[in-house]
Amino acid sequence: MSVTYPDAKGRFGDFGGKFVPETLMAPLQEIEAYLTEALQDEEFIAAFQHELKTYGGRPTAFTYANQLTESLGGAQIYLKREDLNHTGAHKLNNAIGQALLAKRMGKTKIIAETGAGQHGVASATVAAKLGLECKVFMGEKDIERQELNVFRMKLLGAEVIPVSSGSKTLKDATNEAIRHWVAHCDDEYYLIGSVVGPHPYPEMVRNFQRVIGDETKTQFDDVKGGLPNRIYACVGGGSNAIGMFYPFLGTGVELVGIEAAGRGIQSPEHAATLTKGTPGIIHGSMTYLLQDEFGQITEPYSISAGLDYPGIGPEHAYLHASKQVRYESITDDEALEAIKTLSRTEGIIPAIESAHAVAQAIKEAETMDPSETIVINVSGRGDKDMSTIMEYFEGSDGLD
Amino acid sequence: MSVTYPDAKGRFGDFGGKFVPETLMAPLQEIEAYLTEALQDEEFIAAFQHELKTYGGRPTAFTYANQLTESLGGAQIYLKREDLNHTGAHKLNNAIGQALLAKRMGKTKIIAETGAGQHGVASATVAAKLGLECKVFMGEKDIERQELNVFRMKLLGAEVIPVSSGSKTLKDATNEAIRHWVAHCDDEYYLIGSVVGPHPYPEMVRNFQRVIGDETKTQFDDVKGGLPNRIYACVGGGSNAIGMFYPFLGTGVELVGIEAAGRGIQSPEHAATLTKGTPGIIHGSMTYLLQDEFGQITEPYSISAGLDYPGIGPEHAYLHASKQVRYESITDDEALEAIKTLSRTEGIIPAIESAHAVAQAIKEAETMDPSETIVINVSGRGDKDMSTIMEYFEGSDGLD
């Protein structure tokens, strides 16, 4: 049943849709038309799969976390290794898909929003690879915080456009990208970085990311046979999670999405959209978001830049409402502790985002039977977060 | 013919051997015995391949560099993507192999030397994954320069041991690791990071790295059929190069190893061991090295920490002497320019080491016929080098 969403209006139950200025309706329809056609074209599918494989490095590995499993003494833990993607996270899958679509549409330029810079880097990367111009909108605060990623995008030939409106972070970078797109939708394609935004973005990004879950299904079956008991993925906008979950919907596998609880969901500093938010509209889509009583969007907080978003993809709102996925939240402290644990038991330093999934899985695995199996989606690698992690642990003094 | 080296004494022609204190002869013989036996054990081979695949992410992708090819208008350029390995470089292949051997030998601790930290991180990583203790020797100067990699190793649970002897860089870290090993060879295994050191290290590391060339051979044949015309790889100690070249020796493919010319081979600041060095002994092996008239080893220089080594693997010395491989050198400036070029045409930011191979390939591809094909081994990703690259280009001011 779930798999028939979204409907013709781009709705996942009550969520989704296209809440955009009239000027964007045409470009969205144009994308929808090209996308529908592209997804029926074997050549397009083949080109997408070709780039994923020969450029992005797919299939990504599927690792049995033997040491972590043994140290917890509970469920058997497997890791889906999206950290091994080119540029270091699942973001590339979607960037490749959309950039191929943009080319098919005859667009010569792409624009993208970015918070910490991961999606910006992925976009700049595929733009370079496909010979497209690339503009990345980034909040001024984030530009300051993420100097290296800014330089990386420039090295890749992208233009980084500082956004000084609002809180000067991801939310505003997204606003500004949309505003820019409104004026330039004739030759520019807006490459959104997660399963957010107006229809058809949430569906499209999910379709480009479902390769994560599809591979996992095959890999798990090859290694263990059948299906795992539970799957964990962190949720910012929700693209790595939906990419992982989608092929498992309705299969009986327990799906767990993990939001950022920041300094605690009782504090005002968190990004736990489903746990603490309410329905509303953000970036063109009806979904859950963090807002005040008058509908002003409030600033989220998480130590992880990729989860620090006040909204969430509408499909997650739907999966939450329809109880098909369980959503939990993990604090900064718990996530950082999980980074240490995974690094030391498995030699894998996950992105802080991914560490939220790891932390929840660790909590639950301990209480599960050793015959049970779980999969954690390691959405990205921690390289980009080393200074944050180092600061958190105060050099290495706080490590032991 | 070439493939029968090294001989029983660990010699590749005039090069190689075991020039070590007597105390190390026993541990080296122990390794040799276990290795010989392990390489005949299907279970060991299977375990190695299993880790490469499920943990390291192999096979690594094989990318057609269409944009770079078109912009140069010469030979068709393919990239072997060792940058997609877990931890970001080919170094992991070898670390996995040796750590599995160490476990087989009943050792509970590994030690390693590191310069920029890549091999240190790879060693700390496999040590965590295999449940071994890990000590990494690192020159004090390098510790200062590579704060993030030092923290990464500590996060992975390794102990980083500062080396204050000599020039406080890689050469001295290697000396110190060897000295430490001499005293602790009963329970410690020394995991060398390249095809250097006394026999059986050069042969062993080559055998663990030849997966690069073996995969490339198959991948090229799948994509284009037959063999490429030329293959390029950078040479520090020489492990990524030998891993790539070895399966192609004697096939007629032109093999090109690229050393670091630093500020120019006419200047005193370079690391062009074969181009400018003379035969001698370093770290237990007869090979080419940079030295003064009295045999004192001199400090090499390269902007790339991984090529900044005064010696070179003995097999390279042999392949050089027997003219089976052509060795060229590339300056800092040329390498950095190549980083920009590859980033902007292909969306791949290579490690500065790898960029040396890219630079030479670019030079030559232009002069080749469009029907010809070349492969560049992209030994690692540039993430670790972002601050160096940024400094070089003075922020992004120098980028255009």
Next chain:
Amino acid sequence: MTNHTVTSTFAQRLPKTENMFIPFIMSGDPTPELTIELAYTLQESGADVLELGVPYSDPLADGPTIQQAAARAIEQGMTIQKAIQLIPEMRKRGVHIPIVLFTYCNPVLQYGMETLVKELKKNEADGLLVPDIPLEESEELKQHAEAHGIQLISLVAPNSEERIKRIAEQASGFLYCVSSLGVTGERAEMDPNISSFLEKVKHYSSVPVAVGFGISTNDQVQLMHNYSDGVIVGSKIIKIIEGEQSALLKEDTRDEGLKRVKEQITQLINY
């Protein structure tokens, strides 16, 4: 479809349906009191409809000028509720032209669609304009609006193409034509294809057609009056008010300030 239980006041209050001037002001910028005064001044300067903006944290359709006005107003504590409550005050002050509340969709949802239109009606507003609810998402709101006699203003853009007909045919109050692709804010030049676009819109529309987005000079106003039934001016009004802000904020120079606002607006729309 719905039962029109309440009559619409929009048409009754509308002074004329040609050469209309529809200014936009942001509630609470610079202060709630001045918003009321400015509404009156605009009417005195020739406004036919007043667009009363509710400041929003994430105004997707707005350029920097209106964004900043919104940020200032939020800073001042302005909310959708307080904005609505300004309307009876405006009426008391003598503003008799139709007042259309301009607000983004999310505040509408949080307020509740039906509550909002009821409150609008109660507070003597005439219309509602929500820039991020396109036709396809507007049905429910439109029903509530109609049920309470509030005109839901529709927008149409140069790239609306085959949707122009559908939008125009169901438009109420007036039809807001976006002059060119992009967000609100001044533009040096107008889209050269604007005339054929407006012609097409007028062909389908049964309500007056006004052009907005980027209109900031008298030349542009004159040009638009050739093709349409009126102009909507937003960022330029904000700019004019900004320019007089220090005068407006002081009791003793307020009247002078308002006078100068009026002068500038008269110059802008004079033809």
Next chain:
Amino acid sequence: MTNHTVTSTFAQRLPKTENMFIPFIMSGDPTPELTIELAYTLQESGADVLELGVPYSDPLADGPTIQQAAARAIEQGMTIQKAIQLIPEMRKRGVHIPIVLFTYCNPVLQYGMETLVKELKKNEADGLLVPDIPLEESEELKQHAEAHGIQLISLVAPNSEERIKRIAEQASGFLYCVSSLGVTGERAEMDPNISSFLEKVKHYSSVPVAVGFGISTNDQVQLMHNYSDGVIVGSKIIKIIEGEQSALLKEDTRDEGLKRVKEQITQLINY
């Protein structure tokens, strides 16, 4: 195998083959002149053989003390050539015991193996010790050494196991037994299995067996004399010299410094 064209002087110059004391000094540390004086002082303190170190940039077998001595000597401009040239000066000063040049392999290669042993002979040295040429790599050098009457000193370690026999049987001059696993430098305690190791070595060796690495106390010296034919002391000697360095470097306190060096060494090897 090779034709012994030149007779070896080692045995002739060796005072005794039991209870030997074989000190190590680093050429040029602190100065070349002092190296000569120290050689003489060591002989006067009871040295039977002198190990004369050539400073090397990358001394793999050495601990920090000798590493630092080498670094200082290199800093002073010491080279293998200059080190060899010190030997005739030592002879002139009255040093008559065998002198063994201690150098790593790479300087030997750069000098040329044959040139080196010829020069050693010419400069009245008696032996050569290269810590990083194990038996398996030593053949060529050994041939040259034998051809020129220079004893190539072999090393054997506690973990040499079945290689002990092979090494011991071909040893010349004296056989250097490494006391325990590790590099040169003081050790608080000796390997408890040292006696059985040395017994085994002595069983196969036709030349005197001396123990080195880590010997730094009189107790250790006494203990080793029980199991071997002598002790090699390196780092401890360097330390003693370091302790007197300021006295040694000044003309007017030099003799006192040398006297104190002698006293300390006498205490160390006294039994």
